[in-house]
């Protein structure tokens with residue numbers, strides 16, 4: 001028997017993994033799977049979805065940075081890195097960041113530390129690639145507490161997207177998902193102007209005229225204040 005709830009008892013931190021695509025563009029994503037796996041020499045690993053732009057960037061450059069998010073990180077910062085593609089947007093635009101000695105981007109805003117890693121081994125683990133490497137530099141950026149996965153879920157009310165290694169289906173009760181599906185079937189008929197609400201964090205569209213004050217996004221979990229009204 002496998003009780004899927006057991007997976008939810010595993011503790012993680014939250015990190016922004018960044019690298020550079022072959023054309024020089026920056027790629028970055030949120031990951032909860034960065035960890036130290038050996039001490040001498042210091043080795044780390046991260047598990048990245050094969051469909052992420054960041055995975056392509058890391059595999060092609062052979063390098064990545066991992067920035068440890070602080071508890072001060074908000075959904076405004078986490079949302080673009082965790083729910084959007086680096087192919088569509090420069091996630092670092094307007095965000096404090098730096099580059100390491102190898103010109104790899106690294107997030108510094110709301111981060112407690114950042115690591116630069118040379119990839120030495122890759123293991124295909126199905127949906128994800130496990131990237132293993134040596135730390136070439138490490139810096140402490142602040143003495144704030146690091147953001148934990150539990151804090152992200154319980155306090156920031158964040159969700160886990162399908163490409164995360166820890167995804168197990170919708171991690172909120174299915175109600176949000178089915179509401180959205182039902183609402184989508186009420187989308188505008190051709191020629192008829194209707195309104196809907198778009199989540200500015202993850203892009204989810206809720207096809208209703210008005211959002212209740214206590215509405216939360218069924219995809220990324222943010223509140224009504226992150227939604228903008230659009231015509232459909």
Ligand SMILES: Cc1cc2nc3c(=O)[nH]c(=O)nc-3n(C[C@H](O)[C@H](O)[C@H](O)COP(=O)(O)O)c2cc1C
Pocket residue numbers: 014027028029030031032033034047048049050051052053054055080081082083084085086087128152158159160161163164165166
């Ligand atoms: C809380 C959280 C944890 C995540 N953990 C991982 C992870 O460990 N591995 C992964 O590949 N994606 C993870 N993701 C999903 C990626 O951040 C997301 O798919 C991102 O949009 C990929 O961006 P990219 O295509 O620009 O690389 C996570 C997202 C969130 C919000």
